[in-house]
Amino acid sequence: MRTAAEPAVLPLDAILMQDCVSAMKALPAASIDCIFADPPYNLQLGGDLNRPDGSHVDAVTDDWDKFDSFTAYDRFTRAWLKEARRILKPNGSLWVIGSYHNIFRVGAAVQDLGFWILNDIVWRKANPMPNFKGTRFTNAHETLIWASMGEKARYTFNYRSMKTLNDELQMRSDWEFPICGGPERLKQDGHKVHPTQKPEALLYRVMLATTQPGDVVLDPFFGTGTTGAVAKRLGRHWIGIEREPVYVAAAQARIDAALPLDESALRTMQAPKSLPRVAFGTLVETGMLAAGAVLTDAKRRWSASVGADGSLLCEGQTGSIHKIGAAVQGAPSCNGWSFWHYEAPDGLKPIDALRQTYLLATQP
Amino acid sequence: MRTAAEPAVLPLDAILMQDCVSAMKALPAASIDCIFADPPYNLQLGGDLNRPDGSHVDAVTDDWDKFDSFTAYDRFTRAWLKEARRILKPNGSLWVIGSYHNIFRVGAAVQDLGFWILNDIVWRKANPMPNFKGTRFTNAHETLIWASMGEKARYTFNYRSMKTLNDELQMRSDWEFPICGGPERLKQDGHKVHPTQKPEALLYRVMLATTQPGDVVLDPFFGTGTTGAVAKRLGRHWIGIEREPVYVAAAQARIDAALPLDESALRTMQAPKSLPRVAFGTLVETGMLAAGAVLTDAKRRWSASVGADGSLLCEGQTGSIHKIGAAVQGAPSCNGWSFWHYEAPDGLKPIDALRQTYLLATQP
DNA sequence: TAGGCATATGAATCACTTC
DNA sequence: CGAAGTGATTCATATGCCT
Numbered sequence: 032m033r034t035a036a037e038p039a040v041l042p043l044d045a046i047l048m049q050d051c052v053s054a055m056k057a058l059p060a061a062s063i064d065c066i067f068a069d070p071p072y073n074l075q076l077g078g079d080l081n082r083p084d085g086s087h088v089d090a091v092t093d094d095w096d097k098f099d100s101f102t103a104y105d106r107f108t109r110a111w112l113k114e115a116r117r118i119l120k121p122n123g124s125l126w127v128i129g130s131y132h133n134i135f136r137v138g139a140a141v142q143d144l145g146f147w148i149l150n151d152i153v154w155r156k157a158n159p160m161p162n163f164k165g166t167r168f169t170n171a172h173e174t175l176i177w178a179s180m181g182e183k184a185r186y187t188f189n190y191r192s193m194k195t196l197n198d199e200l201q202m203r204s205d206w207e208f209p210i211c212g213g214p215e216r217l218k219q220d221g222h223k224v225h226p227t228q229k230p231e232a233l234l235y236r237v238m239l240a241t242t243q244p245g246d247v248v249l250d251p252f253f254g255t256g257t258t259g260a261v262a263k264r265l266g267r268h269w270i271g272i273e274r275e276p277v278y279v280a281a282a283q284a285r286i287d288a289a290l291p292l293d294e295s296a297l298r299t300m301q302a303p304k305s306l307p308r309v310a311f312g313t314l315v316e317t318g319m320l321a322a323g324a325v326l327t328d329a330k331r332r333w334s335a336s337v338g339a340d341g342s343l344l345c346e347g348q349t350g351s352i353h354k355i356g357a358a359v360q361g362a363p364s365c366n367g368w369s370f371w372h373y374e375a376p377d378g379l380k381p382i383d384a385l386r387q388t389y390l391l392a393t394q395p
Numbered sequence: 396m397r398t399a400a401e402p403a404v405l406p407l408d409a410i411l412m413q414d415c416v417s418a419m420k421a422l423p424a425a426s427i428d429c430i431f432a433d434p435p436y437n438l439q440l441g442g443d444l445n446r447p448d449g450s451h452v453d454a455v456t457d458d459w460d461k462f463d464s465f466t467a468y469d470r471f472t473r474a475w476l477k478e479a480r481r482i483l484k485p486n487g488s489l490w491v492i493g494s495y496h497n498i499f500r501v502g503a504a505v506q507d508l509g510f511w512i513l514n515d516i517v518w519r520k521a522n523p524m525p526n527f528k529g530t531r532f533t534n535a536h537e538t539l540i541w542a543s544m545g546e547k548a549r550y551t552f553n554y555r556s557m558k559t560l561n562d563e564l565q566m567r568s569d570w571e572f573p574i575c576g577g578p579e580r581l582k583q584d585g586h587k588v589h590p591t592q593k594p595e596a597l598l599y600r601v602m603l604a605t606t607q608p609g610d611v612v613l614d615p616f617f618g619t620g621t622t623g624a625v626a627k628r629l630g631r632h633w634i635g636i637e638r639e640p641v642y643v644a645a646a647q648a649r650i651d652a653a654l655p656l657d658e659s660a661l662r663t664m665q666a667p668k669s670l671p672r673v674a675f676g677t678l679v680e681t682g683m684l685a686a687g688a689v690l691t692d693a694k695r696r697w698s699a700s701v702g703a704d705g706s707l708l709c710e711g712q713t714g715s716i717h718k719i720g721a722a723v724q725g726a727p728s729c730n731g732w733s734f735w736h737y738e739a740p741d742g743l744k745p746i747d748a749l750r751q752t753y754l755l756a757t758q759p
Numbered sequence: 760t761a762g763g764c765a766t767a768t769g770a771a772t773c774a775c776t777t778c
Numbered sequence: 779c780g781a782a783g784t785g786a787t788t789c790a791t792a793t794g795c796c797t
Contacts, residue, residue, distance in 0.1 A: 101506060131515035131540070135502025142465060142499065147772080150532045151495035153517045155569050157757035162565060165554040168514045168604075171567035174538075176495070182772080190529040190787090192704035196676030199715050201526060201788075203535035205519050205569070207671075208681070209757050215682075232680040239704055240532075265703065292703060296687025299704040300713060303786070304775080310784095353785060362449035366785050439772045446768090447787040455770050496772065520769090522790035528773035529787055537770080574769060577792060591770050 041247060044263070046271040048279050051251045054272040055114035063118045063270075064187075064246035067126045067237060067258050069229060070108065072133030101136065108133075108140045111251055116144055116180070118249070124149070124186045124241055128175045128229070138176050146178035149186065154233060155207040177241065186241070191300040193240050202240070208232045217255050217281050224281045225255040234261040242267055244297055256282025260289045266297050307394075309386050311352050311367070312341025319385050326352075326371040329379065333359045335371070343371070352382070405611060408627070410635040412643050415615045418636040419478035427482045427634075428551075428610035431490045431601060431622050433593060434475070435460040436497045437468045446527050455590045459639075465500065472497075472504045475615055480508055482613070486549045488513070488605050492539045492593070502540050510542035513550065514568050518597060521573040541605065550605070557604050566604070572596045581619050581645050588645045589619045598625040606631055620646025628656040671758060673750050675716050675731065676705030683749050690716075690735040690746065697723045699735070707735070716746070 041062055047054045115125060125146055127137050142148065152175040159171040179186040193202035208230050215231060217224040234257050242248060244266040250258035253271030255278050262269035263286055273279050314320045315337060322339040335345035335355055343355040350358070352367025360370075368383040375384070405426055411418045438460055444452040462468040479489060489510055493501050506512065516539040523535040543550040557566035572594050579595060581588040598621050606612060608630040614622035617635030619642050626633035627650055637643050678684045679701060686703040699709035699719060707719040714722070716731025724734075732747040739748075 131502070131512050134515075135499045135506065135512075135540075138495070138499025139503040148495050149772090150534065151498075151538070152532065153519075153536055153569065155517075155519075159567070165558075165565070166552060168516065168541075168557070169565045169567045170514065172517055172569050174515070176499075177532075185775090188530060189704075192706075193532070194529075195702075195706045195715055196674060196680070196704045198672075198674040198676070199718075200674075201529075201533045203523070203533040205517065205536050207757075231682065232677075235680045292686050295700065296685070296703060298700075298702040298706070298708060298713070300702070300706050308784085351784075353783080360449060363443075363445055364785080365449070366787080368785070369787095436770055437772095438770060440770095441772065444771065444773060445787095448766095450767075452771070452773095453768075460770085494770065494772095496770085520790095522769080524769045524771070525788040525790090526771080526773060527788055530773045531771090533789080534771065573791080576769070576790095580769095580792095587769090 041268075042270060043247065043268045044259075044270075046253060046256070046259070046273055046279050046283060048273060048276065050274055051272050052110050052114055055111065055118055055249075055251060058118045058249075058270075060117050061120050062247070063249045064120055064123050065126070065238070065242045065248045066115050066119060066123070067128075067234065067248060067250050068111070068115070069128050069227065069250070069252050069254065070111070070133070070137065071252065072129055104133065105136055105140065108137055109144065112137075112140055112144050112146075115251065116146070119180060121180055122185045122187070123180060125178045126175055126237055126241070127178075128154070128173055130170070130173050134174045134176070141176055141178050145181055147180070147182045147184065149177045149179055149188075150204050151176050153205045155205055157207055157209040158212075159210065175237075187243060187246075189240055189243075189299065189302070191302050193236075195300045196236070196239070206233070206236060211257075217285060219281070225278060228255055229257045231257055231261050231264075234258055235265065238262060238265050238267055239299065253282055254278050256286050259286045263289045263291050266291060266294075306390065309389055310341065311382070314382070314385050314389060315339065315341045317389070319389060320373065320382070324373065326373055326382065327379070328356075328359075328370055329372055329381075331379075335359075343367075405632075406634060407611065407632045408623075408634075410617060410620070410623070410637055410643050410646060412637060412640065414638055415636050416474050416478055419475065419482055419613075419615060422482045422613075422634075424481050425484045426611070427613045428484055428487050429490070429602070429606045429612045430479050430483060430487070431492075431598065431612060431614050432475070432479070433492050433591070433614070433616045433618065434472065434497070434501070435462075435616075436494050436591075437462050438494075438496050444527065452524075452527070453590075457590065468497065469500055469504065472501055473508065476501075476504055476508050476510075479615065480510065480544070483544060485544055486551070487544060488550045489542045490539055490601055490605070491542075492518070492537055494534070494537050498538045498540070505540060505542050509545055511544070511546045511548065512540060512542045513552075514541045515539065516541060517569040519569055519571040521571055522576075523574065539601075551607055551610075553604055553607075557600075560600070560603070570597070570600060575621075581649060583645070589642060592619055593621045595621055595625050598622055599629070602626060602629050602631055617646055618642050620650050623650045624653040627653045630655060671754060673753055674705070675746070678746070678749050678753060679703070679705045681753065683753060684737065684746070688737065690737055691743070692720075692723075692734055693736055693743065693745075695743075699723075707731075 129137050154173045156171050162169045211228045211230040247268045248262045249270045251272045253273035259269040259271050315322055324337045325334050327334045335343040342349050343352055345355050348358055352371055353365055356365035356367045356370040369381050371382050372379040440454050491501055518537045520535050526533050575592045575594040611632045612626045613634045615636045617637035623633040623635050686701055688701045689698050691698045699707040706713050707716055709719050712722055716735055717729055720729035720731045720734040733745050735746050736743045737746055
């Protein structure tokens, strides 16, 4: 029989109505692909803040209490981050969102615990609440931190999907979305159910960028379940942790009503490296390119002849398409597939075009 | 005779060629109106980086940016922040700029020392360096922290100036400026004098927003003196602290050449308001168009399905709305916004109509 | 002179697999 | 473990040369 500390299976696609840290402690180590966390940051919110002796932290009134409150918040932050680190897979990644009230403390803790920050992302609010008193700049953004498990750790980043999503330009670290409102905003008796419900578009981009279909996404501060709703829609598994019964009920109803995209709609742009590799020699073997053929660069500055084994000969040097490409340019490296061209009926074309033809012909 | 520790008068409009902390220690308490600090970021760069064309990226490799550990960096940060706090007037304010490498640690230290964060400001770079390897999001912003001396402390905020500067809209917490280049960038023998020179426009806005003419602005990491040059133009006094003789000489020459500026000329300094750009993927993310939806051209000759990342799938090809539109027509290019249509309740409409709806809903 | 084309470059924690 | 091989990867500006 499994113990509470090491469940044999993950409670997939379910809400755990428990305290954040103790619920995470019950999950198995290295079992989660991605954590998205929207921790509380109201320093006056005593509910989450307790002194080491368990006594309650009172409202902030003076400098001493302020320090006390920061210390308590740091302790709380490190407690949940430590568990997050334990249950994440080595190739998993962490997202945290916050504002200037808490994000600096959280970010420092993330670094101190050994996470490696990959980006900080700015959510620019298209329609922020104005600063009514005119005493500061309109607080028009929130900050997200994206981190891997360590400096050398691998992580998922769907570069091609992000570039496509952004009209063929690299996705930047500043994202613009409207705040959550309209029919998306959960309401009860005309009042919003949760004060800081995040827009689904934000979670959509997070998951599309840094998870794969079938991955497990955990949200330790589930609230009204934006993470779960988007995960379900995008074909990711989700686990939510939330203590408040009111939020749990709202989240469960919302997720039940969410419709998953069917498999064809989940389709995204694929990274070239996910395609099967084709050796240059294969093109020679199959006769798509004859041994002895002459390749040049796009500007015909260099020309090379193809050996029977797929090697190139250029200016007395022989080697792979990449090696020779790098050598003639004096460059540290070179992608021979795009550097070398062949004489096609309709002009000079990169040999990568031959590879694409080969792939199309041989793929089912 | 005055001692070094307590000079009777401030060394106004001068550069102190000394170590940052010891120079601050020699300044009298509560004597500075505003501190703008651009400390080392502790970038922790690895090996060399080359652009896709093989050229080498000139990185920040200076010794002044190297620290042994986070702990060492924290010690350094708290040392200069403590002195900053001592010499600031009770109604003064502090600005610090940084990136995700250091800003979280700096922000936590700012809070720990009793400063009260008023805003965090995002400098959105109009022309950031791309992520050449496609491994992360383009690091397209830096973060500034603006803080007063304490929760109850007063501070200067020129609300009207900011609103006027922003076409009668409240100034937001995200500012867009180009990086420092062109004739503004200080060069010697064709090479940049300082690797991280900040744009003057950034300092203009900082000083215009949070200081008054005649105020004393201190920059403990003066570099090539952007703070001094802008302060002189805006009629503020300045004090710079910089250890490197090369930077000091460049800064002094630059400030000597700077001319005081009429405030009305400032408006021309502002980056032209770029039209909001909406990527097709945004419509998918925000749910205005569902993944899996089918688009056709106006005459329904071709139909394509929308992928989760905003890619189109049509006749076995995937790509952006523009690429696929061009491909099916055999055209060199295509405006996908007008070519592709969706089925609206009242008939076929170009997807550009959705973009207009999005803009109307999100722009003020 | 204006315009087109090529080149240079900016605070960057910038690859992965096989042997 | 390291070394070697394969091959994936860039956007906005500024400057300079050529026509």
